[in-house]
Amino acid sequence: MSRPRPTSLAVLSAVVAVLYAPLAFLVVAGINRNPLSTSWQGATGRWYRAMWDDEALRRSVAVSLRLAAVTTVVAVTAGTAMALAMRTSPLVQRWARGTAGMRVATPEIVIATGLAAVMPSAGVDFGFRPMVVAHVAYLTAYVVLIVGSRVATLDPALDLAAADLGAGPWSTLRRVVLPDLSPAIGAAALLVMAFSLDDVALSLALRGPTDTTLPVYLYSVVQRRVTPAVYAVGTMVVVVGAALFLTSMALHNLFVSTSRRAREPRGRRAARR
Amino acid sequence: MGRRVGRLRRRLTRLGTEGASQRFLALPDTALLLVAVVIPLLFVVARSLAQVDPVTLEVNQAWTWEAYRRMLSPVYREVLARSAAFAAATVVLCVAIGTPAALAISRLSERWRTVMLVIVLLPSFVNFTVRIFAWQGLLANGGPVQTVFGVRWLYQPPAVALGMVTAYVPLYVLPVVAGLHRAPPDVFDAAADLGAGPWRTLWRVTLPLARVGIATGTGVVGVLSLGEFVVPTLLGGGRVMLVGSLLAERGAGRDQPLAGALTTVLLLTLALGAALLTMARRRVMRHE
Numbered sequence: 006m007s008r009p010r011p012t013s014l015a016v017l018s019a020v021v022a023v024l025y026a027p028l029a030f031l032v033v034a035g036i037n038r039n040p041l042s043t044s045w046q047g048a049t050g051r052w053y054r055a056m057w058d059d060e061a062l063r064r065s066v067a068v069s070l071r072l073a074a075v076t077t078v079v080a081v082t083a084g085t086a087m088a089l090a091m092r093t094s095p096l097v098q099r100w101a102r103g104t105a106g107m108r109v110a111t112p113e114i115v116i117a118t119g120l121a122a123v124m125p126s127a128g129v130d131f132g133f134r135p136m137v138v139a140h141v142a143y144l145t146a147y148v149v150l151i152v153g154s155r156v157a158t159l160d161p162a163l164d165l166a167a168a169d170l171g172a173g174p175w176s177t178l179r180r181v182v183l184p185d186l187s188p189a190i191g192a193a194a195l196l197v198m199a200f201s202l203d204d205v206a207l208s209l210a211l212r213g214p215t216d217t218t219l220p221v222y223l224y225s226v227v228q229r230r231v232t233p234a235v236y237a238v239g240t241m242v243v244v245v246g247a248a249l250f251l252t253s254m255a256l257h258n259l260f261v262s263t264s265r266r267a268r269e270p271r272g273r274r275a276a277r278r
Numbered sequence: 279m280g281r282r283v284g285r286l287r288r289r290l291t292r293l294g295t296e297g298a299s300q301r302f303l304a305l306p307d308t309a310l311l312l313v314a315v316v317i318p319l320l321f322v323v324a325r326s327l328a329q330v331d332p333v334t335l336e337v338n339q340a341w342t343w344e345a346y347r348r349m350l351s352p353v354y355r356e357v358l359a360r361s362a363a364f365a366a367a368t369v370v371l372c373v374a375i376g377t378p379a380a381l382a383i384s385r386l387s388e389r390w391r392t393v394m395l396v397i398v399l400l401p402s403f404v405n406f407t408v409r410i411f412a413w414q415g416l417l418a419n420g421g422p423v424q425t426v427f428g429v430r431w432l433y434q435p436p437a438v439a440l441g442m443v444t445a446y447v448p449l450y451v452l453p454v455v456a457g458l459h460r461a462p463p464d465v466f467d468a469a470a471d472l473g474a475g476p477w478r479t480l481w482r483v484t485l486p487l488a489r490v491g492i493a494t495g496t497g498v499v500g501v502l503s504l505g506e507f508v509v510p511t512l513l514g515g516g517r518v519m520l521v522g523s524l525l526a527e528r529g530a531g532r533d534q535p536l537a538g539a540l541t542t543v544l545l546l547t548l549a550l551g552a553a554l555l556t557m558a559r560r561r562v563m564r565h566e
Contacts, residue, residue: 010476013382017394020379020451023444024401027412030422034415043420083306090304097304104311110497110552111315111545112505114525118541119318122325122534142314145307174300203405205508209526220407227411227512236415239408250403254396 084148108146117210132213155189326538345535380454433515450495457491
């Protein structure tokens, strides 16, 4: 195969530089003595202390974490269930893929507008619970797509082996299929967590008076005035986001390499050894 | 071979009878879809045909086109046109910048390709709002961008375009790389053996192979930029109003018919785009 052309390599490097510029800015501005960060004036820990002392901020972090935790548990359960149902018939498989794809292709703001419009007429109060429902309904689609793609590559021979050994469909599911899916489920869970922590549109439209999430808090604070403490928060968010993504990638790699090893015929594996 | 087919048939009948109970696992997600997405969106479409009393602000389901007429008044027409223009510009810039970047990644060795994809995707996992307000600082008066490049873009249209392109370019690159990954590497050698120069190979071999990925990436970027409201608010400073910002502002609120009309138009645009994409993809698949 040919080597990358220099022009396209230059474009790629420029893209990477532009993608990392804001992240680098946050890290530097979070410790810069100059609050506007128009120039470097030496390091200070003052903004991190200000961040720590901001009670509204701490509360919003707690709301975000609680929301992400509940959302992840419910979305992963419902999404995995849907992915498992895909095994029963091609019709269910088409339905699962279609409805998940449809949700992924709808902007969050549209789903948020819909729920916010229908809730007053249905007598539902705005607050934490509608936020959970919206996050789950939207993010379950990603679980269905990720876990579902793994379900599609399962070796049918394993089902047969389990059946031959006397396992019913439910114990096969629990003892054979689910363990095989676990890396995909883990990767999907981390993705859902990252997306839930990222969301502004759904939480902004559905929140009650007391449950502001971190992104919503930041969104409303920076519209008024950007304080250096916000850069410190941003740095923490960069670290957490990067950690979630890298763990998710490691899990995904684990599942690619295990499935490759599992699918390789035994003779070839022995020969390689 | 025959034994294998027999076994498969046995498996299918088994799942068809005993395993059929597992079909009910589809229920929770389906219920969620109905309650949180389908029913609310049908309600929104119905509301777009309602009327709002200007004095009491009461909504009356009158089945009229009034909200659509209001949507076409000069103020909102301008917002709609601007949203379409920004979405189109974002898509074009993502294709122009993302395609060469994706080609560069796809030509790397397998290990470096993975590393590079991780590098390109990682920023997307950092909170969107945080990345955008970092751009606010970068583009600010006297900030790094002005110092180095001498441009003052904050609260101007270029800042909004820049914010949207940097946010979405990774999500465009990913499907294009994935699409090229499916192509057998021999075709490039074959093109070289048949005497095609690098540019000819690019036009006649690589880009046609990348078509499906480019189409998918275009769709992803289009959807995201049509719903965008964080970027225009933070980098446009309220001076660059898009449909997303209107919805974020009015979604929970008072003028339900207008929000409904805007949402309905957005949904129809997305459905049309999705249909065109599917058709294009089918045609390409058939040719392959």
